[in-house]
Amino acid sequence: MNTPAALDQAPLQTRLDGCLTAAPAVVKAPPPPFPLSGRLGLWVAEIDPRTLQPIKAVGTNPDSVFPLASTYKQAVLWALLQEFDAGRLSPNERFDVTRENQSLGQYPYDGSNVKALSIRMIANSDNTATDILHRRVGLQRVQDVADGLGLCRTRLILPTRDWWVAEAGLSAAFNGTTRWALATGKDRARLAALIDMDARKYRADYVQYKLDRYFETRHTPADDLRVHNLSTPYELGTLLAHEFLRPGLSPRAVKWQRDVMALGFGKSALNWRPRINFFGGKGGNGWGILTYSGYFQTKDGRRVVYAFMQHGADQTYTIPNTRRAFAWINAGIEAVLGPVLGEVKPGVGAPELGKAVP
Incomplete structure (x- = not known):
């Protein structure tokens, strides 16, 4: 046993x-x-x-x-539940959508509580719900999910709007340093906080406009690796094993x-x-x-x-x-x-994960 x-x-x-x-x-x-x-x-x-x-x-x-794109959102849920167990967060705490916290794509109703936002984050891949919860928990506490497992090639620290603002060229904190891609520990936490401050300055529709122009004119895949939350297939698999089999909750x-x-x-x-x-x-x-x-x-x-x-x-x-x-x-x-015994119908079609980047 x-x-x-x-x-x-x-x-x-x-x-x-x-x-x-x-x-x-x-x-x-x-x-x-x-x-x-x-x-x-x-x-x-x-x-x-x-x-x-x-x-x-x-x-x-x-x-x-x-x-990682939206796959990282399960780490926000895990960090959220750690805060819940610590007594620092209630599932009934409510939030409104504001200019500062609205991300790209659809977003929840004003007054949605933590439990409802957590469902939207995973079931609907809602970016605004994710960012509200990510900031409520704390940027570093989400990163701690990876750091506590020794997943040193996994970055989880940025809310969705932050990496889009950085990739669109709207973050002076990101553009003003070459250290971000390799930053770790306190240095990464400090830079992430500065990028997050920049990300709160703009309306979501303006971020979308600038991001569209960026993708149409100068996007390179290398930029994604500089900006996005990241992992490797093996490290993400390791995170999943702990998330479901030893979450400490x-x-x-x-x-x-x-x-x-x-x-x-x-x-x-x-x-x-x-x-x-x-x-x-x-x-x-x-x-x-x-x-x-x-x-x-x-x-x-x-x-x-x-x-x-x-x-x-x-x-x-x-x-x-x-x-x-x-x-x-x-x-x-x-x-x-091994193969599944018996007849299995083909898998269903594509899901809707959100069109944050059309």
Whole structure:
């Protein structure tokens, strides 16, 4: 029996500098069944629930860094629930949408409470709901989700509007330094706070206008890596394993987390869905960017994480690549778990993850 005490005794494998080691040597993931352009990454692993180490895994570019887009929002939820357990936040605390906190895309009603915002953040990928919660929790506390696991190549610190303001050239704090891309610790926290101050100065429609002009005239994929929240397929998979198997939350917070994460997209697109008794997932998209991640437990007790990443795609709007992405994810899952017995209907079509970057 895997008691909480036993689970707590299973440490991460870290280097002397406190960072998680690179992905273990695994079999290369099967090639994508259908063409996908740009840089691609994939990590699929069955996880030992006691050690949180891979039992069997496949990967493609598991240690390469990719933009996370909205996939990072699950870390905001995890940090939010830590604050809830600490007694520093109530699920009934309410917020209005203001010029300072409105991000791109649709946004929640004024007076929405924390619980409702958390649902919109995951189920609707609502950027404004995310930014309200991210700032309420604190920029560094969301980054602490990665730092506490030794995920040194994972950046989670910027709310959505902040990275768009920076990429559109509207942040003097970002434009005035070359240190941001490699900043860590207190230096990164200080710079992030300055970028966040810049991001609050502009109306959302003006940010959208400047961002559109940027993408039409001078965008390069390298800029995405300078600005966006980032991770590697392996590090994101590691975060997922801890998020769902060892979150360090109270039973009430775990229920909140699982109920909300189950609303994320992905289960309907998995070939293994008839054999799944719990699923939690999150996807994201941007200009030439597509990400999908998920955790599921099968009816016979196996735990699986997956992380798919695409960057620099030929398509500016990448949601139509969803079927091809999940064809590859399913191929990776079958390489780890084997094929599903019985007939399985093809996965559903593309979800709506929000059109923050048209």
